[in-house]
Amino acid sequence: MSITIRKATVEDSSIILEMIKGLADYEKLAHYVTNTVEAIEALFFEPNPIVHCLIAESSSKAVGFAVYLFNYSTFSGKKGLYLEDFFVDPDHRGLGIGQRIFDALIQIAQEENCGKMDWVVLDWNQPAMDFYHKYGAKPMKEWINYRLNEDQLKNS
Amino acid sequence: MSITIRKATVEDSSIILEMIKGLADYEKLAHYVTNTVEAIEALFFEPNPIVHCLIAESSSKAVGFAVYLFNYSTFSGKKGLYLEDFFVDPDHRGLGIGQRIFDALIQIAQEENCGKMDWVVLDWNQPAMDFYHKYGAKPMKEWINYRLNEDQLKNS
Numbered sequence: 450m451s452i453t454i455r456k457a458t459v460e461d462s463s464i465i466l467e468m469i470k471g472l473a474d475y476e477k478l479a480h481y482v483t484n485t486v487e488a489i490e491a492l493f494f495e496p497n498p499i500v501h502c503l504i505a506e507s508s509s510k511a512v513g514f515a516v517y518l519f520n521y522s523t524f525s526g527k528k529g530l531y532l533e534d535f536f537v538d539p540d541h542r543g544l545g546i547g548q549r550i551f552d553a554l555i556q557i558a559q560e561e562n563c564g565k566m567d568w569v570v571l572d573w574n575q576p577a578m579d580f581y582h583k584y585g586a587k588p589m590k591e592w593i594n595y596r597l598n599e600d601q602l603k604n605s
Numbered sequence: 606m607s608i609t610i611r612k613a614t615v616e617d618s619s620i621i622l623e624m625i626k627g628l629a630d631y632e633k634l635a636h637y638v639t640n641t642v643e644a645i646e647a648l649f650f651e652p653n654p655i656v657h658c659l660i661a662e663s664s665s666k667a668v669g670f671a672v673y674l675f676n677y678s679t680f681s682g683k684k685g686l687y688l689e690d691f692f693v694d695p696d697h698r699g700l701g702i703g704q705r706i707f708d709a710l711i712q713i714a715q716e717e718n719c720g721k722m723d724w725v726v727l728d729w730n731q732p733a734m735d736f737y738h739k740y741g742a743k744p745m746k747e748w749i750n751y752r753l754n755e756d757q758l759k760n761s
Contacts, residue, residue, distance in 0.1 A: 473679075520655070521672070522640075524629060525637075526645060526648065528655060533676070533679060555753070559758060565752055565754055566753040568751050573747075578751075586757070589750040591728050592726070594725055596745055597740060599719075599721060
């Protein structure tokens with residue numbers, strides 16, 4: 450099976466939404482997805498977008514994706530690559546597609562002179578953690594994530 | 606005491622580096638800071654920068670800062686505001702400067718139509734957590750942070 454990893458174009462917007470929903474379903478968070486094709490077209494494909502997407506294809510069918518953006522390290526003074534979403538279609542797992550996507554992300558981080566690559570994992574998602582540990586990534590459990598959600602922002 | 610919150614300009618680059626070092630010192634991580642004034646000038650003040658800075662001033666002296674960038678929620682399809690660094694000079698604490706900076710960040714998130722505002726806190730930094738809890742922010746302990754550092758990226 451031949452796998453191609455490529456940067457997404459605006460024509461992929463509906464596929465990106467399908468993949469987002471697929472990942473949310475796996476994370477048991479599908480009821481939170483309110484994103485739309487139109488919103489994806491606007492933010493991923495505007496000039497100087499803040500958010501980017503890689504698509505993994507097999508026989509011209511999308512079988513995986515990664516959504517990423519660039520963050521910053523005040524310590525190193527360098528950009529970082531932040532992996533927001535990473536998903537392989539359940540019918541196409543165990544074929545090395547996730548590794549191909551992750552390797553492509555590392556290559557982008559190298560090309561962009563990034564000083565780090567960050568992401569988060571749900572604490573019950575052991576298969577994902579096992580995958581990341583193979584790359585030598587370590588959990589940074591001393592850092593706790595905080596958030597104000599949309600309602601809190603509006604009411605502050 | 607009159608406090609002004611303003612967006613940083615390229616002339617603030619050395620002040621930004623001082624503040625970064627001040628925060629790193631408080632976090633007991635100062636030995637990791639390799640950032641430079643030149644690197645700050647380049648990444649904060651290029652066209653379409655990925656990273657931004659607010660400065661808090663009292664009597665024309667910088668007394669606090671926040672470094673932030675925009676991230677993305679695949680669930681909402683909206684941008685988010687990510688707070689990377691947030692620091693008030695130790696000699697100027699207890700005067701509400703942190704609250705003024707944080708309120709200005711919330712206002713920027715509102716103006717930019719953000720669906721969330723995110724940040725991380727070191728697990729021993731109870732004063733910071735107490736501050737954030739006043740805004741209704743909650744720790745998201747189910748999400749574990751992972752990272753590949755610069756050496757791991759180079760050797761992958």
